[in-house]
Amino acid sequence: MSKPINVFSEIGKLKTVLLHRPGKELENLMPDYLESLLFDDIPFLQQAQKEHDYFAQVLRDKGVEVLYLEDLVAESLTDDTIRTQFIDEYLGEANIKGTGTKEMIRELLLGITDMRELVDKTMAGVQKVELPPLKYKSLSDMVDSDYPFIIDPMPNLYFTRDPFATIGHGVSLNHMYSVTRRRETLYGKYIFTYHPRFKDADIPMIYNREETTRIEGGDELILSKELLAVGISQRTDVASIEKLAENIFAKDLGFKRVLAFNIGNERKFMHLDTVFTMVDYDKFTIHPEIEGDLTVYSISKEEDGTNVIEETDSLENILKKYLKLEKVTLIRCGGGNLTAAAREQWNDGSNTLTIAPGEVIVYDRNVITNKKLEEAGIKLNYVPGSELVRGRGGPRCMSMPFDREEI
Structure with missing residues (x-):
């Protein structure tokens, strides 16, 4: 019997994905209360829905089964x-x-x-x-x-990446950073407990919404069948990464190492996937502003428990070592120009959704970063995002894979 959750990479051909079409929750945004609801602006709902429908249709045209959270x-x-x-x-x-x-x-x-x-x-x-x-x-x-x-409304729901994360055959049902988003994880609880598609599948829960420390799906990346990357960020605690690693190792899902990327506690670097995504076997997008001070820790599974070390090499060499690659290409947001990088990263230039090795979905507005991706041999599928981006999230943020082909 095939398992309903099967995600062992960031780049395997996408087969099934979860979205949420923006709804009336966006019309309950008000200028005086934007900060508490984690928004900087108020999207125009009808246009945001058109953009989101375009995004969903691009996925369907690529043969992806699109599921909706609300359904x-x-x-x-x-x-x-x-x-x-x-x-x-x-x-x-x-x-x-x-x-x-x-x-x-x-x-x-x-x-x-x-x-x-x-x-x-x-x-x-x-x-x-x-x-x-x-x-x-x-x-x-x-x-x-x-x-x-x-x-309160839940305007962040169209970023389905965060309330839970699919990892291997399991699910990390997350404890969210902000009180305004914590109720979002209730939907995941009911889906995986009661939905006919999932309730009898014995899905391992590798994090629980009842935990007291925060973690969000935008910080959880699957680099290979043996390697995870998790961001230490504004939204994810160090303690949560330790719990996640221990649970993953204990449930024997196949993952042997977790790389913890310390990207800092800033809203502009909200999640790891806003500054770093995997787009091919050996290619990654990255925001150049995090490179210089980036500290990476390695948590590995050992016979007597877990072992933690601080990696002292460059990011390229760390990735080469653990992914067993001869070469790694980092494609810099904004082409490495700090002004362009800051602007395009704010508009999620580094936040790509990979739908097959070397093929991604991007916002059309990040022209410099998109050109660099194309020059690196990546196939791009463009979607409009003028209204969707006002919530500070890109194609990866707006999607949660349920099934990818293994690579």
Whole structure:
């Protein structure tokens, strides 16, 4: 029986991928609250959807099965017991202060009988104006504020790379950096527990959303069947990488080493995949600003546990050594020009989605980086991203592979 999760590389031919089409959650973004929701700007929803639909069609045209997060969650709520449990767990994590308000929203959600409509509503959030006045109020209900939401929207959901990561035949169900994104992982929990496609597959969980230290999928890269790379970043703790490595080694998924890239605690270098992606057997994109001070640690599986060392060589030589290659090519974002690199990295020039060895999907706007990729022999599939990029994420950020051909 084939396994529903099969991802042992970044570059094997992509067969199945998970996306989320941006929805009404983007229309609940407001200028005063952008920072807490991890946005710098407000995308125009209709245009963002057109761009996302184009992205999905490029994948389909390449023979990739495209699954949607919102559909899988709806298909996971297979009976009233699971549906009620989902609503109660969602409300328990929604930071609702008043008991009367919480009960009213529970009734609202229980009254939605269409599962897709219910899931869409949980993603969009709930504005105060959507509810009638309460007859009986607790103090928390009565002490109102100017904040317009009872439940915040989840505008980052179209970056399906982060709430969980597929690694080998397993899943890292992540504990997110920001409170505003932690509820996103609830959807993954229900998909892998209750969806008919996954529930009987005995999928190993190599990280759990109940953990207390943060890790996100944009920091988790699979360089080979034996080698992972994980970013120590704004979004991923060192302690999480240690836990992840121990779990992967204990569950014997085939991986023998984890390289931890210390890329710094800055929003512009939010995740490892915003500054480094694999595009071919021996070729990688990289943002030149991280190269000079980049420290790499190696965590390896040993008979008596794990061994950690600090690598002292250049990144090229580290990659050559552990990938058993004679040569490695680093393709620098912006062609190495710091001004161009900073601009194009901000627009996710280094964040490519590899769909087959040497073939990637990129935003069309990063013209300098794209030219360098082509000069290195990489085949490019261009997608528009003028609105999608406002969330600070590129094609890899917007996709979570479920199945790749082995290489």
